[in-house]
Amino acid sequence: MMGAQLVARFPNGMISLAILLHVERQTGSYGAAGLVLAAASVGQAIAGPVTSRWMGAWGMRRVLTLTLSVCVIAVLSLALLPLAVPGYMTLALLAGLATPPVQSAVRTIYPKLVNAGQLTPLFSLDASLQEIIWIVAPVVITVVSTQVGTVYGLLLVAVILVGGGAWFILSPQVGQVRIPRSRRAFGRVVMKPPVLLATVVGFLLIGACSAVEVGVVATFGHGGLEAGLVLAVFAVGSLGGGLAFGHRLIGPWAMARRLLIVTVGLSLTMVSLNVFWIGGTLVLAGIGIAPALAVLFAITTASVKFSETAEAFGWAGTGQLIGAAAGSAVAGILIDQSGPSGAYLAGVVFAIAGLLVAVAFVRFFPDLRHRDPAPYPDTEPITTALP
Numbered sequence: 001m002m003g004a005q006l007v008a009r010f011p012n013g014m015i016s017l018a019i020l021l022h023v024e025r026q027t028g029s030y031g032a033a034g035l036v037l038a039a040a041s042v043g044q045a046i047a048g049p050v051t052s053r054w055m056g057a058w059g060m061r062r063v064l065t066l067t068l069s070v071c072v073i074a075v076l077s078l079a080l081l082p083l084a085v086p087g088y089m090t091l092a093l094l095a096g097l098a099t100p101p102v103q104s105a106v107r108t109i110y111p112k113l114v115n116a117g118q119l120t121p122l123f124s125l126d127a128s129l130q131e132i133i134w135i136v137a138p139v140v141i142t143v144v145s146t147q148v149g150t151v152y153g154l155l156l157v158a159v160i161l162v163g164g165g166a167w168f169i170l171s172p173q174v175g176q177v178r179i180p181r182s183r184r185a186f187g188r189v190v191m192k193p194p195v196l197l198a199t200v201v202g203f204l205l206i207g208a209c210s211a212v213e214v215g216v217v218a219t220f221g222h223g224g225l226e227a228g229l230v231l232a233v234f235a236v237g238s239l240g241g242g243l244a245f246g247h248r249l250i251g252p253w254a255m256a257r258r259l260l261i262v263t264v265g266l267s268l269t270m271v272s273l274n275v276f277w278i279g280g281t282l283v284l285a286g287i288g289i290a291p292a293l294a295v296l297f298a299i300t301t302a303s304v305k306f307s308e309t310a311e312a313f314g315w316a317g318t319g320q321l322i323g324a325a326a327g328s329a330v331a332g333i334l335i336d337q338s339g340p341s342g343a344y345l346a347g348v349v350f351a352i353a354g355l356l357v358a359v360a361f362v363r364f365f366p367d368l369r370h371r372d373p374a375p376y377p378d379t380e381p382i383t384t385a386l387p
Helices: 002-009 012-027 030-058 060-080 085-097 102-113 116-129 131-148 150-169 172-176 193-220 226-245 254-268 275-286 289-301 306-338 341-360
Strands: none
Touching: 002 102, 002 116, 002 131, 002 150, 012 030, 012 060, 012 085, 012 131, 012 150, 012 193, 012 306, 030 060, 030 085, 030 102, 030 193, 030 306, 060 085, 060 102, 060 150, 060 172, 102 116, 102 150, 102 172, 102 289, 102 306, 116 226, 116 289, 131 150, 131 226, 193 226, 193 254, 193 275, 193 289, 193 306, 193 341, 226 254, 226 275, 226 289, 254 275, 254 289, 254 341, 275 289, 289 306, 306 341
16 A cells, blocks of 8 residues: 555656746746646645545545546646646646545555554654655656656656556555545534644645755756755655654654754755755755654544544645645746745745744644544444433
8 A cells, every 4th residue: 555655646756847847948937837836736735625525425446536537638738738838827727636635545544554553653654755756756857857858757747647546546445445424514624723733834844845846956957967866865854854753752842843953954055055065954954854744644633533534634735735836936936036045045934934833833733642643433422222
């Protein structure tokens, strides 16, 4: 299951760079490329909680198959059709709307695969291993797009979408785990404080990472492998941090401590644009990312009923995707105005805001040091006749 979902989500680490490089190559503007990338992220943000909730009504396989088919068609159209910026934005929005909700599906399945005591280590392992996507995927898509062509980069994304999506959809667990219909109205689950915090903090954390990603591409350009390698180093730091610290017990201050590491690392990127300095500072920032994501997963699961987990993760994913849209758009505009350093500044501002939220609302973070992050069972009181 973990292998299948990693391959199915592998295009997530490729598509942003693929779209960014393709649209910038076609239009000559990072601002235009940022807007197209933002359209894709907004589409994903809108669809996340909706398609995740559909899985409880229609079943995982039906929803995953439908969304996968539409997404592949949209990505192929982006690659092959000659378009102006509005056309690119429309297709990117469609691709985002049809992104298969693999992340929500697998994190809903996890509590059914292990006992409650193993759930926190599993979330930490998942958050760490997903960094393999961010280590390998940027290098692969940078090599293909810069050395072969941006059209071929998008075609590669489509091929992996089909292969990885099919593997995940056909996994036995996807057919065996049935998500009960939620009895709550759509959107009610996001009003629970831990879910809302996971959504807001995810928005700011991923916004910071997205702005830095655009900044790295703008700093090192299309002429070599530096951009992909620096982003891979960023992910290596996150992988190392997740494996070393992500399994630790989660208290109310866990998120603030982990975001402090990210904020310090990103702040140091402002000192120099030298490739070795940027790489070193992003390793430091990366150490806090996977552990912070593990906190987001755990507090989300621990705060909802099983029937609400998919929608809750959909909303958390929406926060992250809107953050990616905002980070990409702001970074692209600042690059056009003041160069790559503007993108790193945007990343620092997003990270500081996330840290301030984690500190200001620390009392709303659940203390999971003495309880398991398993979702609440879907039970309700019944009336019995006393003898």
